[in-house]
Amino acid sequence: MNWETVIGLEVHTQLTTKSKIFSGASTAFGAEPNTITRAHLEEDAGKSLHEDFAGMTGIDLNRAGTPLLEIVSEPDMRSAKEAVAYAKALHTLVTWIGTCDGNMQEGSFRCDANVSVRRPGEPLGTRREIKNLNSFRFLEQAINYEVRWQIEQIEDGHKIQQATVLFDPDTGETRMMRTKEDAHDYRYFPDPDLLPVKLEEDWIEQIRSTMPELPGAMCERFQRDYGLSVYDAAGLTSQREAAAFFTDTLALAGEANAKLVANWVQGELSASLNREEKSIAEAPIAPAQLAGLIKRIADGTLSNKLAKQVFEVMWTEGGEVDAIIEAKGLKQMSDSGEVERIIDEVLAANAKSVEEFRAGKEKAFNALVGQVMKATKGKANPSQVNELLKNKLG
């Protein structure tokens, strides 16, 4: 049977204001993913803690009055993956512009997902709302479970009732919290203590002019100006700090080395940070150090392999690239006379391989290159070794 999933998200982003809600409004929103219906400010009412006290409910009012920006989407998404991608893009955006710290464990960024299913082309089905999803993984799991559950229900001849449900990460299932019948008539009316806020054009312009470049625009610029791949550009702009590290490094290493810088920020730096569970702000290597390293790769002083060794030393012991090269003797051999001498020695000691190569065995050539690299302790430039070897054997 063919079913179409329909998802709309309500994302609550706790604002990083100094004060609670009634003391001042927060900044306006810059980017507008097409799907956003509206954004409104609300205050956190506090929360009930059902799990922490056996047989009782705890009430945590610590966050009461904290301002939240709720961003409501259209029911535009058609899969859990799409919903996650939207939520991630929003997460990047709000942390990027600094209106939300994005901490999902602490509930600074959480989603309610409105999920329904229908036959393609039919009107929207009845939705159920999954409340308070505080990780992208849970968001995906919850929607997938809910979609399966709803399809099963309908195929078994049941009707979906409008309801609010909770996702239990332990069982991976959603469970009913309340149905529409229990819904309260909130009796909303304009609060006389909240006066209308008049936003002056000037003020909006001023905010707009002080907005940082947004991730989407920056991603496009990286591709256009530095010739980066979509993958690299998107990776670097997924986090404002990473993008800043990249641009800072690039400014020192030179734009010609953009691809190299991107590779190193996304590769070695990112891997090391992940390994040690550090944020980019906590990286022991500064953009200036990385830029120095990149320059030495670019000018041929370091092979990629040597560069990784230098990076390792920088990471653990600190220091500038040239000093490390000097101290550890990691400089790539650029003196071709020296390399030639070693090649001659290797050829003399490996007559069998030479013979095999001349008999047409390509593999033997690689073995010889390996021997030369070994004899130079990796300091020879592999392409130079290749070239010299070919000349000698040719």
Add this chain to the structure above:
Amino acid sequence: MAHSTLKQLADLLATGKTSSVELSQDYLGRITRQNPGLNAFITVDAERTLAEARAADAVRAAGQAGPLTGVPIAHKDIFCAEGWLTTCGSKMLHNFVSPYDAHVISQFKAAGMPTLGKTNMDEFAMGSSNETSFYGPVKNPWDTARVPGGSSGGSAACVAAGLAPAATGTDTGGSIRQPAALCGITGLKPTYGVVSRYGMIAFASSLDQAGPMAQTAEDCGLLLNVMAGFDPRDSTSLEREKEDYARDLAEPHDLIKPLAGLRIGLPKEFFGAGLTGDTAKAVQDAIAQFKSSALPRSKSACPTPGLSVAAYYVIAPAEASSNLSRFDGVRYGYRTHDYADLTDMYEKTRAEGFGAEVKRRILIGTYVLSHGYYDAYYIQAQKLRRLIAQDFAEAYKHCDVILGPTAPTTAFKLGEKADDPVQMYLSDIYTIAVNLAGLPGMSLPCGFDALGLPIGLQLIGDYFSEARMLNVAHQYQLATDWHLQLSPIMRMETEYKALDALLSVPEAGKKGTMV
């Protein structure tokens, strides 16, 4: 003397003829004698009052006295005052001792004015006779079988009886002006936003406004100087330049025609059916008084009073139903004793903690805000409110102040309207439009009916015209002596001092009691 004005007391203090402690003891003595009969105070705490009086005397001794330092004042029990029981006239808050001061209270503290006590009021300020108070009705000092008006009935009665030289009140639909009229004193409801509502227990937030109640317009001006001012803790508090509301009073004026050029608006709607003979006559006489010195205009149009009442009794209960939902027995105040679960606790707490009138208004408010009724009631009422404000704006193109009666009748008998909410609501028929429009309004004594009960003249001004209104009222009080007439209780107290000296009975100053 029991009938001394603030101004006179301030002069006595400034010239060293009395001290704040001595003054406070005088008033506390009167309260001890008269309050059991009047029930104007919910809480009196002599020790606390005298400690504040001693502090005020010390400030004066240090040469740092302000214009009213040492003059005591009573506060309506709607204002949170640190360390004081603050009940709002309700069982719901019968045990609530405020941990902080309302803005109004801290302003009076900063001015060095000791608190004489917390005055009785209709429960959550909902009422026009002070009969809805959990602490029992207040008696009118002019006739103790009659109501003092409400909701600031305790404040009006204590000033009229000489138990306090002045008191604070709040006015949501007439709660300063109507009791001022029924008790023969002067009261002012300022422009909405002039006095901060911070720490003032909310009834209907878009209408509530605090103001002074005293014996003269001049005293009201001095008190407004203390109360008014921007406060960031109230989002509707207005940021304006500080002004001296009594500035026009002290300045020399044209003695022959002190109000020359003043244009008076006389809306015919304020003189329709329902206005009884004596009240109508007294108000007409007052207007005649003004005609000799100002430019009367008789054609000014005003919102039909009946429409104001209708709009008000949708909007005020709507806001009240929201504001009063905070009283749930969880955090502070009354909580029922026996309950099965949380919902049961909420329900019993509210059923037992609120009185009948409060429940009636919560029900009305809940109803008009409910899904399906909102557009028909709440939205309609808000539109009417806008029209009322526009009508006033139109009127003020042609006049400076509007004159009329404050209340349709003089003080009625206790219990007379208690079972007829509509009749009770109509007590505020002339005052309510002012709150809906956010305008300033005053009531001042302008005569007596055949029974000797005081009649109030209402003065409505344009936004922020308090200084001018006070001057108009002041000129009237310079020319008349209605405001100088003493209620029987105050007369008794004025004579008591002499008697007291004769018998040399030691003055009161007892330990704090809840009365």
